[in-house]
Amino acid sequence: MEHSVDFGLPSLEATPSTRSVVLVVGNFDGVHLGHQRLISAAVEVAHADGGKVLAATFVPHPRMVLSPRPELSLLTPPEVRRRLLHAVGADLILTMPFAERLRQLLPEEFLARLRARYRIVAVVAGPRVSIGRGGAGRLPFLQEYCTREGLRLVVVPPIEALGAVVSSSAIRALLQAGDMRAVAAMLGHRFVVEGVVEHGDGRGRKLGFPTANLRLDPLQALPPDGVYTMRVRLPDGAHCPAVGSIGTRPQYGAGELKFEVHCLRPVGDLYGSALEVEVGTRLRAQETFPSEAALVEQMRADAAAAEADPMP
Numbered sequence: 001m002e003h004s005v006d007f008g009l010p011s012l013e014a015t016p017s018t019r020s021v022v023l024v025v026g027n028f029d030g031v032h033l034g035h036q037r038l039i040s041a042a043v044e045v046a047h048a049d050g051g052k053v054l055a056a057t058f059v060p061h062p063r064m065v066l067s068p069r070p071e072l073s074l075l076t077p078p079e080v081r082r083r084l085l086h087a088v089g090a091d092l093i094l095t096m097p098f099a100e101r102l103r104q105l106l107p108e109e110f111l112a113r114l115r116a117r118y119r120i121v122a123v124v125a126g127p128r129v130s131i132g133r134g135g136a137g138r139l140p141f142l143q144e145y146c147t148r149e150g151l152r153l154v155v156v157p158p159i160e161a162l163g164a165v166v167s168s169s170a171i172r173a174l175l176q177a178g179d180m181r182a183v184a185a186m187l188g189h190r191f192v193v194e195g196v197v198e199h200g201d202g203r204g205r206k207l208g209f210p211t212a213n214l215r216l217d218p219l220q221a222l223p224p225d226g227v228y229t230m231r232v233r234l235p236d237g238a239h240c241p242a243v244g245s246i247g248t249r250p251q252y253g254a255g256e257l258k259f260e261v262h263c264l265r266p267v268g269d270l271y272g273s274a275l276e277v278e279v280g281t282r283l284r285a286q287e288t289f290p291s292e293a294a295l296v297e298q299m300r301a302d303a304a305a306a307e308a309d310p311m312p
Contacts, residue, residue: 003086006094009102010117012161020051021092023114025131028057029168030075031084034126034159041156054118055090056107057081058098060219067246073221074116075168075175075187080194090120090257095153107137112144123151152261160185178224188277190231190311191218195259197270204262207292209299211245211260212270222259227302229280229309233264235273240265243299243306244277247286262299266308280311 022042028035041076042053059078076084076169082093094114103115110132114120123146128286137145139155146153166186168284174182177190183191195214204211207214212232216222225247249272289295291311 002094002127006092006095006117009096010094010113011272012113012116014113014306016116017118019119020046020049021052021054021118022046022049022122022124023054023056024090024124025056025129026126027061027168028076028081028085029061030187031088031189032075032166032168032186033161035085036088036157036165036188037159038124038126039085039089040136041154042122045122045124045152045154046091048236051121051122051219052091053089054092054094054120055085055094056094056114056115058102059095062098064066068240073172074217074219075171075221076192077194077219080131080192082187084192086111096186102135104255107132107141108145111136120201122154124154124156126156129159129300142243146167152279153265158300174221175221177225180223180228180280183223190280192276193222193259193275194274195220197244197273197275200258200260204260207296207299209262209296209303211262212275214259214261214275216259222257223279224285225257225284225286227281227283227310229306230261231277231278231280231311232261232267233278234267235270235275242268242277243302244279244312245286246279249286256277262303264303278311280306 006108022036022045024042039053046053061074085093123142125142127139129139129142135209143153160166162185164170170181171186180191193216195216197212198215200213227245230243230244231240235241240263242261242263248257282301289298
């Protein structure tokens with residue numbers, strides 16, 4: 001599948017594409033089951049016409065601009081989001097800066113910018129869609145606009161899982177509670193983080209459990225501190241079962257938060273590599289032990305549990 005990524009708010013003087021495009025607009029944080037349903041509906045429409053699916057999204061997340069709070073975090077930072085959107089069927093991804101110029105555009109102006117670059121023939125949206133200044137471009141506007149402009153509009157109803165409507169905020173709450181099985185059920189895939197392996201203090205290697213210390217996006221949402229089963233996607237594409245720790249390592253005096261992964265198979269030197277890590281079952285909270293020997297014994301038990309865990 002041919003993929004591409006565009007950046008920036010399109011200009012009205014842009015040169016439009018010749019191939020037809022089906023538009024889906026959203027934040028897509030998590031690329032959860034609801035987002036996947038939207039993309040899937042767009043794929044059906046696009047393929048019937050030989051066109052492409054365009055996912056138009058924003059950075060930073062509008063919530064971080066409109067109601068900034070220090071605890072705000074993302075299920076999927078931009079790079080992870082782009083990869084997941086491509087994986088579920090988006091051919092083209094347009095990432096626009098959620099800055100003042102974009103925020104002040106009326107819904108008609110916003111759509112005009114997109115149509116200047118892309119030959120949009122259809123729009124796929126959920127019933128709670130809102131675009132343009134103050135979110136004024138809701139479903140009634142979109143219905144009238146598409147009828148007037150000769151565009152097809154497909155409205156996709158919300159999807160439910162575990163007896164509730166799937167949403168990024170619901171998943172974020174489940175993640176904060178550490179319910180990884182429920183998180184995976186609403187996402188439609190395991191919770192994933194990506195980071196670059198950097199040098200640590202080497203303590204894990206001295207204990208017989210070498211770890212990859214990941215540098216994560218500072219906006220990455222994480223489950224509660226603890227020890228988790230994990231699965232690592234290595235740079236060569238192979239997957240390796242793992243056990244990992246998220247937290248401040250209280251055994252050695254609480255410091256900054258660390259995301260450490262111990263692969264249960266030999267993997268070689270990973271320093272500087274970008275790793276994708278699926279977070280599974282929470283085995284236990286972080287804790288202190290009376291000795292390093294007791295810590296090592298518990299780490300062996302954690303590794304055995306991770307080896308046996310089927311992951312959610």
